Amino acid sequence: MQASPGVREQVGEAEWGLRCTLAAAHRLVAHFVFVDLTYNHISVRLPDNPSHFLVKPADVFMEQVSASNLVKYDLDGRQVLDSPYRAAPSAYNIHGAILRERPDLNAVLHTHSPANLAVSAQQRGLLMLTQQAMRFYGRITYYDYDGDDASREGSARLARAMGAHWLMMLRNHGVVVGGKNVPEVFIQHHFLELACRAQIGALCGGGPLVEPARELCEARAREFGQPGQYDATSRDWIAGLALIEKLHPDYKQ
Numbered sequence: 001m002q003a004s005p006g007v008r009e010q011v012g013e014a015e016w017g018l019r020c021t022l023a024a025a026h027r028l029v030a031h032f033v034f035v036d037l038t039y040n041h042i043s044v045r046l047p048d049n050p051s052h053f054l055v056k057p058a059d060v061f062m063e064q065v066s067a068s069n070l071v072k073y074d075l076d077g078r079q080v081l082d083s084p085y086r087a088a089p090s091a092y093n094i095h096g097a098i099l100r101e102r103p104d105l106n107a108v109l110h111t112h113s114p115a116n117l118a119v120s121a122q123q124r125g126l127l128m129l130t131q132q133a134m135r136f137y138g139r140i141t142y143y144d145y146d147g148d149d150a151s152r153e154g155s156a157r158l159a160r161a162m163g164a165h166w167l168m169m170l171r172n173h174g175v176v177v178g179g180k181n182v183p184e185v186f187i188q189h190h191f192l193e194l195a196c197r198a199q200i201g202a203l204c205g206g207g208p209l210v211e212p213a214r215e216l217c218e219a220r221a222r223e224f225g226q227p228g229q230y231d232a233t234s235r236d237w238i239a240g241l242a243l244i245e246k247l248h249p250d251y252k253q
């Protein structure tokens with residue numbers, strides 16, 4: 001069972017709309033990215049109660065997330081709407097800690113993809129080898145993952161380590177992308193995923209690499225590397241939503 005009957009009747013129109021958006025984003029990430037079974041998640045803060053957020057339930061794949069099976073938690077890790085579903089401690093702790101630490105962010109996306117895992121294990125991290133990578137020039141902070149992301153204390157350390165960044169690579173673990181809204185974290189994560197895949201491919205090629213001038217990287221990051229530049233009106237989100245409407249119309253259940 002994917003849907004949780006009765007949720008629509010218990011929440012307002014605004015929350016239901018946000019649930020549909022967050023469910024669609026999970027489906028889109030699953031469509032484009034090889035994710036880690038049930039262990040990756042996206043969250044969004046509720047505008048009418050900034051201490052509450054929606055996040056993926058533990059026992060489903062991203063492909064199985066729907067508007068009604070998303071679960072609601074407060075920033076202290078307490079579930080605040082009855083549901084047969086529960087989030088994993090690593091989900092409500094990481095997302096709760098980041099949203100508490102960063103009132104300027106409203107959405108958080110965390111994945112372990114083969115490409116971002118590989119780059120997270122490389123000492124120099126993300127290299128400026130492609131136009132997709134350059135948008136993140138100077139924007140990424142790196143965190144020495146300590147294996148303790150399921151506890152409140154470990155998640156609080158991780159959230160503090162983000163500082164003022166909106167993009168963090170967890171060494172040997174994966175990535176965290178924060179943003180103003182759900183479409184934004186989906187779009188930025190997609191470009192980061194492309195950059196990581198291209199980097200691994202380029203390094204496998206074995207020949208000398210061409211790294212662009214710092215000025216070019218800075219210009220690219222100034223143009224594309226700011227929070228708040230994507231939202232539901234962005235063409236990539238509109239096209240993505242149309243794709244999910246066609247492939248997985250049950251996301252709205």
Ligand SMILES: [Zn+2]
Nearest residue numbers: 110112173174
């Ligand atoms: Zn993780």
